[in-house]
Amino acid sequence: MEHMGIEPGRLQFSWVSSAESTKFVSVVNEVTDIIKKLGPNDRFVKKDVRVA
Amino acid sequence: MTATIDRIKEIVRGVLTDCRVDLVIGFRKGTVAMMNEPCFIKSPDEADQLVWDSNCGINLANYLANRTGKIGIIAKGCDSRNIATHIIENKIQRDQLFIIGVPCQGMVDRRRIIAMFDGEVREVVESDGRVTVKGADFEKTLEKSELLQQNCSLCTHRNPVIFDEMAADPVEEQQNVDRYADVKEIEALDSGQRWEYFEKLLEPCIRCYACRNACPLCYCPTCFVDESRPQWVGKSQNPVDVRTFHFLRAYHCAGRCTDCGACERVCPVGINMRVFTKKLEKDCFENFGWEAGLSPDVRPPLDTYSPDDPDDFIK
Numbered sequence: 001m002e003h004m005g006i007e008p009g010r011l012q013f014s015w016v017s018s019a020e021s022t023k024f025v026s027v028v029n030e031v032t033d034i035i036k037k038l039g040p041n042d043r044f045v046k047k048d049v050r051v052a
Numbered sequence: 053m054t055a056t057i058d059r060i061k062e063i064v065r066g067v068l069t070d071c072r073v074d075l076v077i078g079f080r081k082g083t084v085a086m087m088n089e090p091c092f093i094k095s096p097d098e099a100d101q102l103v104w105d106s107n108c109g110i111n112l113a114n115y116l117a118n119r120t121g122k123i124g125i126i127a128k129g130c131d132s133r134n135i136a137t138h139i140i141e142n143k144i145q146r147d148q149l150f151i152i153g154v155p156c157q158g159m160v161d162r163r164r165i166i167a168m169f170d171g172e173v174r175e176v177v178e179s180d181g182r183v184t185v186k187g188a189d190f191e192k193t194l195e196k197s198e199l200l201q202q203n204c205s206l207c208t209h210r211n212p213v214i215f216d217e218m219a220a221d222p223v224e225e226q227q228n229v230d231r232y233a234d235v236k237e238i239e240a241l242d243s244g245q246r247w248e249y250f251e252k253l254l255e256p257c258i259r260c261y262a263c264r265n266a267c268p269l270c271y272c273p274t275c276f277v278d279e280s281r282p283q284w285v286g287k288s289q290n291p292v293d294v295r296t297f298h299f300l301r302a303y304h305c306a307g308r309c310t311d312c313g314a315c316e317r318v319c320p321v322g323i324n325m326r327v328f329t330k331k332l333e334k335d336c337f338e339n340f341g342w343e344a345g346l347s348p349d350v351r352p353p354l355d356t357y358s359p360d361d362p363d364d365f366i367k
Binding site: 001002003004005006007008012013014015027030043044045046 | 246248290293299328331
């Protein structure tokens with residue numbers, strides 16, 4: 001995805017067990033912070049309807 | 053070339069006469085220059101239709117998936133690797149097949165040849181590594197090695213990896229080829245430039261799905277783009293939908309694509325969608341040392357687990 005031009009950081013992977021609630025919270029916070037810094041996504045958004 | 057095709061015909065006649073196969077999949081001359089078409093030879097006297105030259109770029113493994121009965125197939129390097137992939141994926145059984153291996157020296161890029169001339173190219177004749185292009189009022193002889201499809205000029209597996217009989221002596225494999233120069237160029241761009249690059253690349257796409265239809269890996273009974281419940285991808289010409297189709301198709305080919313070039317070859321608007329599959333091919337090679345289809349007995353990296361698989365992307 002990043003190769004294709006999605007900003008680095010917008011796509012993230014994590015492995016959280018159902019028993020790891022604290023890890024889940026920290027991952028969510030971390031990802032939210034990074035994404036907020038990146039701002040709204042303008043790629044992969046359908047902006048206009050194209051009629052052929 | 054003539055010796056090769058004579059030998060192919062001889063083998064085909066032999067296996068059909070002995071009833072070792074029900075049919076043989078090969079190429080016959082197409083209706084326009086540089087477009088040989090796949091054909092199914094069912095009786096020994098049809099074998100004369102067969103041709104073999106530098107316009108046999110379509111991947112014949114595409115016609116094997118889920119076929120029953122005994123099948124003969126003519127396979128160049130990439131076809132044989134896709135046959136191996138089919139065997140791994142249980143799309144065909146090895147004992148159903150009689151593979152006629154043909155060492156390959158690359159297929160010519162017909163778009164490049166057509167672009168070189170103003171008039172219509174009516175005939176292309178080959179001999180000794182040269183091609184003579186003929187039209188109504190022109191004739192020119194060119195070096196074949198300079199006209200190869202890009203994937204063929206970078207090919208390092210020209211000889212079939214599995215076969216029952218070879219139609220010619222193996223050819224020398226190309227050494228010291230930088231297979232991924234084009235991918236590296238894209239990797240060197242920054243994120244925004246990459247987005248623009250692919251935006252421009254896919255702009256002419258009309259979503260005819262010829263690339264998918266020519267691809268031996270795309271054998272799903274219902275492709276994700278045709279599915280309407282749920283509808284995964286919009287069916288419009290919107291750039292987002294077009295891009296979703298291309299990159300998802302590439303993902304489905306991860307660790308399986310042999311870079312046979314059939315997709316690019318059949319594209320009516322000449323998009324090089326191989327840059328998607330090649331990136332995944334490069335990643336597979338760098339992370340798992342994997343090249344698809346080299347043996348029907350080795351499981352591919354995406355269906356095996358090893359404790360030292362790279363996992364840096366997981367937090």
